[in-house]
Structure formats: structure tokens, C-alpha cells
Amino acid sequence: MARAVASLPAGSRITDYISLGVIAKYFPVEKVREALAQTKRTSVRERDLPAHVVVYYVIALALYVRSSNREVLRCLLEGVQWLLDPKAVLKVAGKSGISQARSRLGAEPLKSLYATIVAPIAERRTKGAWYREWRLISLDGSTLDAADTVENEKAFGRPGASRGSSAFPKLRFVALLEHGTHVLWAAQMSKYATDEITLAQDVVPALHKGMLCLADRFFPGYKLWQTAARTGADLLWRTRRNAHLDVDQRLADGSYLSRIYASTSDRRNQLNGIVVRVIDYRLKGVKGAESIYRLITTILDPKLAPAKELAALYHERWEIETALDELKTHLRGAQIVLRSKTPELVEQEFWGLLMAHFAIRGLMHEAALKADQDPDRRSFLHSVRVVQRRMARSFAIPPLA
Secondary structure, X not given: OOOOOOOOOXXXXXXXXXXXXXXXXXXXXXXXXXXXXXXXXXXXXXOOOXXXXXXXXXXXXXXXXXOOHHHHHHHHHHHHHHXXXXXXXXOOOOHHHHHXXXXXXXXXXXXXXXXXXXXXXXXXXXXXXXXXOEEXXXXXXXXXXXXXXXXXXXXXXXOEOOOOEOXXXXXXXXXXXXXXXXXXXXXXEEEOOOOHHHHHHHHHHHOOOOEEEEEOOOOOOHHHHHHHHOOOOEEEEEEOOOOOOOOOEEOOOOOEEEEEOOOHXXXXXXXXXXXXXXXXXXOOOOOOOOOOEEEEEOOOOOOOOOHHHHHHHHHHHHHHHHXXXXXXXXXXXXXXOEOOOOHHHHHHHHHHHHHHHHHHHHHHHHHHHHOOOOHHHOOHHHHHHHHHHOOOOOOOOOOOO
């Protein structure tokens, strides 16, 4: 027996279920068209699904992961019709038509649009986004399941398992997170076998002066540290507790200056060392805490950032774990894989997912500022449901190229 097509409830109104206004507000149609022109994917002739409508469709897919592709398109086109011309007759393409439209578009316009628009949005009055004069940023990575197809397996690979391999191909990605707003920006994705350090090399150049970047102990390495520090941003990264860090100078707050080297030979000969400040501390009375935590930072003057403050600040890094959970569980849905069957469309869907997350987080940030609240005080899941139910009438997506 054929499986019933997943759809929105009977009697659904576009004003209740599709938030074209939210999407168009953060990704204006003129920016979409610029991305299409830059990647040479602008529609050359009028179609049922012109390229810029398909861009919005891919973002909308991330908002309605439990609905069928055609059902999401139906609601998207009804929204266009409702916004512009209630008398217009807009054809809802079939499954193959949708797939062909997405294939014509490809992944590059979505990637370009993401790179152009998605960036830190915190203002000075945004609570939870700052430490002293620094904008707080975290670096981390994760994985997403892709549809179980031969093409996806070949492109992305699968992790090993105790018996054979995992159920789904996986892609790996690394991104920067702005604290407070939970905006995930500067992301890079690749196949599962690509390690996070390799991806991070292409992510950290997005840092700049005035930022303080936090990262877990799996990231510190001479080359990546050097690349990140050269951006002008300050760094506060956890490192292995047994990392070889000689005490060059003990500081008043208990931290000390040391040097990191590219190799044992360089350390032995004291060549090309990078000066860092080391902070060792313990979490007393905390169940499951490790015996010692070790941080390294580019902030060498303890008067600018005392050791106790930095030790407490580092544990704010959990915010990126929360944001990744928002992306993978609350927005995408627990135990739901990316629906695309081919590698290019998986990548396209990935960028659409990140942009949908950005639009929701942008909306939450605006609401928090109006209420003089920390954005963390607002529920992401509730915001997703509000976005799914309501549409701002002041923004429109033209239906034709």
C-alpha cells in the first residue's frame, strides 16, 4: 500500500502556516537575485518555478521537514498568490518538476546567499553577546544524516559501527556561533571523513578584531591557532591537560605565559614559538568534572581579562551545543534525515536549513531587544511554531522572474 503524502492539516490558510514574510525579511528578493546572477543561475525564461522562487522554496523546506515536498510548494505558491494577486492561477509542479527545478538551481546560489547575508547581528545592548569589549564567538562542528542513496553514500560516506556501518550517510560541518543570538555563520561542509580541523581552517578567517573566540580541546593546533590569531580576533581555547606548556612567566592572577610550537623539534630549538597565556583551574564540587582544565588565550594581560573570569567564561561555550541542537532537533526534527537524494541537493538543503535557522534567530533577537531580554530567555521551539503559523504581510516574494 502506498504511503499517504505528508501534508498540512485540512483547511490550512497561508496566513496560518507559511511565513514568507519572515524569510523575505531576512533574505530580500533583491539579494536573492544578486546571488542568482553571481552564480549564473538566473532563470533564462519564464517557468512554473523561476529560480528565485525555488530559493525560497528550499528555505521553506527546512521549516516544514515533516511535510511532503509538493505540499510545501503548494503552500509557498499560495502565499505568493495571496500576497500579490488572489486571482492568479499558479500551477503546483509535480515531484519530478520540483526535482528538476532544484537541480537547475543547484547549491551555489544558496551558498552564496548564506555567505552574503548570514553574519553576527548582536548590538551593544544585546544581552549575553559580549564579554567586556569583546563580541563572544564559539567554534565547533557537527554532523547531519543524509538520505540513504548510493549517490549520497559515495559523496559523503558513512561512519563505522560495531556491526558494519551506520544507517545513513553523513555530512560534516563546522561553523562559528555568535553568543546571545545563536547565529551560525561562516559554515563549511564536507564529507564525513573530513576532520573538523581541516574544515575549521576555512572557517576561522571569518573572525576579526573585537571578537573573542572560544573552542574546545579538539581544535588547538599550531597552524589553526596561527590562522585564527592573524585575523586580529582574540582566542580562548581549551587544550589537553597534558599539553607541553613550559612556564615562561608566572602572572599575578595565577595564569602564566608560555609558548606553543609547530613541532617537537621547534620546541627543542625554541624556533617560531607563539606566546600564549595559560590558565589552569579545577571545578570543585562539580560531579563528573575533570581533575584539571587548561585554557590558552591570546589575551596576555591579566588586567584586561582576569583568569577567574576567563575560566568562568569558557563554559559559556555550551551555547553552540544548544544552537546545534536547535538546528538538528527542533528545526530539522529528531530522527529526520535531510530529504534530498543527490549530493548537490543535499548541499543545497544544508544551506537552506542554516538560513531558516538564521531567520528564526533574527526574529527572536528583534523580539528580545524590544522586551529588553536576553535572547536565550526565549524558546526556539516556540518561535519555530510561531513562524510556521503566521506571516508578516509587509513582505512579498514576486512569483515571476
